Amino acid sequence: MMRSRARWATAGLAVTALTGLTACSSTGASAGPAEAEGPVTIEIWGWNAETGEQIVDAFNEAQDDVEVKYVLQASNVATQTNFQNAMEAGSGVPCLVQGFAPLTTMVVNGWAQDITEQVEGSADLYNEGALAAAQVDGRYYGLPSGSDGQFYIVNQKTFDKYDVEVPTTWDEFVDAGRELKPHGVDITNLAGEDPSSLMNLAQQAGAEWFAIDGDQWVVNFTDDGTLAAADVFQQLIDEDLVSNQTYMDKPALLKYFDSGKMASVTTQWWSLGGYQVGFTDSAGDWSAHPIPQFADAAAPVTPGRTAPSFVPEGCEEPDAVMAYTDWLTTPEAVEAGRNAETGAIGFPTQIQDPAPYVEEVIPKDFFADEKAAGEEIVAAQETVIGKFELGPNYDAWFPELQDQWGKAVAGKITLEEAMTAVEEFVASDLESKGISYTVAE
C-alpha cells in the first residue's frame, strides 16, 4: 500500500496514457526548420520514433541552409505536457511541434504563431483539405497537414453470404444492419469510449459546432447536421444493430472483427496494417468502399480531421520551418520516411496527388482486390473535408462528450440529450473562462 502514494504521483500523466488508447487522429506530419542566412538550427518535437530522426537526417543532408534536430517525445500526451511546461517556463521552446491537439486550442493558448505569410508562399504544394485544416479564423496558424480521409472496409464474404448489398448511403447502412441482424451479424462497432465516430459523421453531415461571428463564438451542438448524424446512430443503438467492443481489449476486438460477425468498419489508411496482423481468418475477405453518404448531399464528402503541426510563439525561424515542411512533400522525403524494418512509408496525405504512393500502404493479402482498394483510398483523400472547428476549449469539453457518448451508446440517454448536455457544458466552460459566445437557437 505504501506504493499507492508514489504511484499516484506517477498516475497523473501516466494514466493519461491509457485514455489515449482510443485516440485515432493526430498523426500529423512531422515538421521542420527553414532557410535563412547561413545554416539556421531549429528543434522539432514529435513522437515519431520510427522515422522522425531519419527524415530529419535526410533533410539535413539535402541542403545546407537549415539544420534540424529531432527531439523524440514519449507520446502525444507527453508532447503536450512537455510543451505546455516549456511555454509556462518560457524557455527551451522548439520551432516546430507535432500537433497534439486541435489547432484552435493552440491559438487560444497563445502557443501557435501566425505563419500566413510563409504558408501562402508555397500553398500550391498542398491539397485543399490540408490548407483548410491549417487555418483558424482565416489565418494560417498551422502547417498544411493532411487529413486522413475516412473510407470503409466491409467483409465482402459476410455481405455475399447473406445476400446484402453494400450500402452507399447512411439510410441504406441502417437497412443493411436490419437485414444482417437476424443472422447474428452487427453492421459495425461503436466503442463507448470513442465519440470520434459521431464527430466524423457530424462533420460529414455539415455540422458546425463552433463558428466565429465577429468577436464571439457561436456554439451549436444541435444543428441539423449533428442531428442527422445522431439520428443514424440512434437507430443503430435503439435497434441493437451494432456491438460495443472497447479498443482497450484489443485481442477481443480483433477476434470479433475477424469473426465475420461484424460486417463493416470505417477506417483510415494507417489502421490497415494492424488489422492485417490481427485478422487470421478473414484475410482476403475485405473490400474498401467509399464511406456512405447522406442522401441529400450535393456532392460526396469524406470526413477526416487532423491536428496540424504548428510553429510556437517565440520561434524566430518560421521560414526555416516552412522550408522543411515544403521539403516533406518531395519524393525524396517520402522515401526517407520508409521504415527500414517493415518497408512501409507514410502516406503523404497533404500533397496534391498522393496516388503514386498508395500501393505502398495497402497491406498484402488483406483485400480481395488490392488495386480497387487503393483507388478508394485515393478517392477518399480527394474529397476529404479537413476542417472541423472544435472551438477554443476542446480539451475541456472532449471528456464531457466522451461521458455523454458513453451513456448514449449504453442506451441510458438519447444522443440528442447527450448533445444538449455537451452544449450546456461548453457554454458554462466558456463563461468561466471569460470567452464571449452565444448558443445558436
Place this chain on the structure above:
Amino acid sequence: MSDTTLVPDAAAVGETARKPGRRRRRADEYSSVAEARGASRWVVLGVLVALALYAVGPLWWLLVAVTKNQRELYTTNGLWFSQFNLWQNLGDLFTYQDGIFSRWLWNTVVYAGLGSLGLTLVALAAGYGIAKYRYRGRGLTMGLIIASFLIPGSLMVVPSFILFVNLGLYDTIWAMILPGMFGSFSVYLAKVYAEGAVPTELMEAARIDGAGEYRIFFSMGLRLLSTAGATIFLLHFVASWNTFMWPLVFLKGAEKWPVMLGMYSWLQRGTDSTVDLTSLVLTGSLISTIPMVVLMIAMQRYWRSGVTLGSLK
C-alpha cells in the same frame, strides 16, 4: 491520541542488526515448534498455494505471452504456449530503434541506484537525528513529514517543473536523482528503526570514549542501521525503477529515458500510429522486471523477516 509503541519489534530489529546470524537460528528453533501440525498444516499450505496462484497467475500469462509473436498473442490461448518465438522477440527488443532498450536499462540502473543510495544516506541521517536527539523543531520536523504524506501528487507537477527550469535541473540526470533523495516516508522509516536499533547506552559509551556525534553516527549508527538502510534502499529502488511520470515531464530526449518511460512510449505508439508494439512492450516489461527480482532475492536477508514500519506516534 494514544501511543501505540512498538517496543517488541523495535527491539527485534535492533537485535537483528547486531547479530543477524544468531537471531535467525533462534527464530528457526522457535518456529519449528510454533509451526502448524497435521491437518491444519495442509489447510495452511492449501490457502497459501491458492493465494500464491492468485499473485503469480497473471505473471504466468506474461511469461507465456513473451514467447509468442504478435499475431499469436492476439489469437491463441493466453495461458499456454504456441510457437516458441522468444528469441525472435528478444532480438527485436534489443535491436529496435538501434537498440535503445539497453540504453534505457542502463539509465534506469543509474537513476534508481544513485537516487536510492543518496536517499538512504539522507534518510538514515535524518531519521537517526530525529530519533536519538531532543532539540527544538524536532516536533515540527515530524509534523511536516507526516503532513507531507497527504499531498496529492498532481499538485506538484507544474510548480516543480517551473522550479527545475529555474534551478537548471530540467533535462539533466539530476532531475531524476535529486528530488527523490528527500522522501519523507523514508525518513519516517529510518526514525522508527533508529529508535529500536541504536541503543542510547552505546552512544553514551562512545561519547565517554571521546567520539564526536558525527563520528558516532558514521562509525556506529550507520552500521546498526544497515537493515533499515537496505529496506529504504530497496523500497525506493523499486519505486524509482517503475516510475515514468516524473521522467516524462522532466527529461526531453529519448536518450535519457528510463526503461518504464520507454515501455510507455512504445505502448502509446500502438494506439495512434501504424505500428503495434505490444509484443515488444511485453517482452521489455518482463526483461526489465528481472533485475528487480534478482535484487530482491539477493538482498533477501534484509527483508526475509519482513519490513518493520512501526507505528505513527
Place this chain on the structure above:
Amino acid sequence: MSVNTQDHHTTAREPVPGSPPGGRARSGSSPRGRTPLWNWRTAQSVKGASLTFPFLAGFALFVLVPVGMALRESVYTTKSTGGLGFGGQTVSFAGLDNFAAGLVDGSFWTGMLRVFLYALVVVPLTQVLSLALALLLDAARRRAAARFRIALLLPYMVPGVVGTMVWIFQYSPTVGPLTPFFEIFGLDVNFFSSSMVWVSMGNLAVWGSLGFTMLILYGALQSVPHEIFEAARLDGASELRIAWSIKVPFVRASLVLTSLLSIIGTLQLFDQPLLFRAVTPETITRDFTPAMMIYDQAFKVGNLNYATALSVILALVVGVASAIIYRFINREEP
C-alpha cells in the same frame, strides 16, 4: 495522524540525552539551571539536529517550495481576454473564491462519497487478507514460507503499467481465462460491465498491494516473542486462538499504519478508474473520483487555480479522515 506528535515522545522508554526526565525537550534551557545557555548537551543536540539538515534543505526545496507555489495558484483566477479567447489571459486575485466554489461543487463531493464507500470495502479487505497471509506464513514451515514470500511479493515488483495491461488481458470476456473459469461454476461474469467495474478495480488494487502489506505485517509478527506462544500452547490454547488473541494485538501498531497508508492511497484513487473509463464510460465519468476531477480541471479544462484549490480540499479531507480512523482503531488499547 497529527502534527503535534512530539508531546508523546517523552513517554519513550529510555532517558533521552538533553531532556529532563518526563519533561519536554528543550535545547538550551534546562529546568535545573538556565545559566550555561550553551553547554555540551546543547552542543550535542545541535549536532544531532544538524544530521537532519540535508533532508530538511532538500525537503524545503523540492517539496515545500512547489507546494507554496501551488497554494499561491489557488487564490488566483485566470480569464481570457478578447472575445474569442485569442488575446491571451489575465490573472487576478480571487481570495478564497476557488475554495468556496469547491465546497459546494456537487460532482466533487459525489466523487468523494464514491471513493469513501469504495475505501470502506477495499481497505479492510486488503488488510484482512494481508494479515491472514502473514499469519499463515508465520504458521508454515520456514522453507515453504520463504518460497511463498517471494511468490507473493512478485506483484509488488511489477510496474503498475505492466500489471494493468496484464489484467486487462485476463479480464477480457472474449479471450481472457477468467470468464470461462467462472462459467465452470455456472456464473456469467463480465469484468468489463458497469456492475462489475468496482470489483475489477478493487481486485487490481488488492493484487498490487497484497504482498507488500503482508510483508510489513509479517515483519511485525516476527518480532512477537515466541515464548508467549509456548506458554499459551501449554495452557491448551488453539492455534486460531493464539493467532487472534496474541499475534493480532501485537501487530496492531503496524496494522494501523498500513491501514492509514491504504486509506490515503484509496481516497486519491486515480489510475484504476481512469483505466476502466475506456471500458465502461457510461459509469466512470471524467469526474468519477476527486483525483480524476482534479486532473480533469488541471490538464483538460485548464483551470489550474480551481484544480489546486480542490487538491487542498482533498488533502484536508484525507487528513481528517486519517486522524479519525487513527483514533478509532486506537481507542481500545490492549
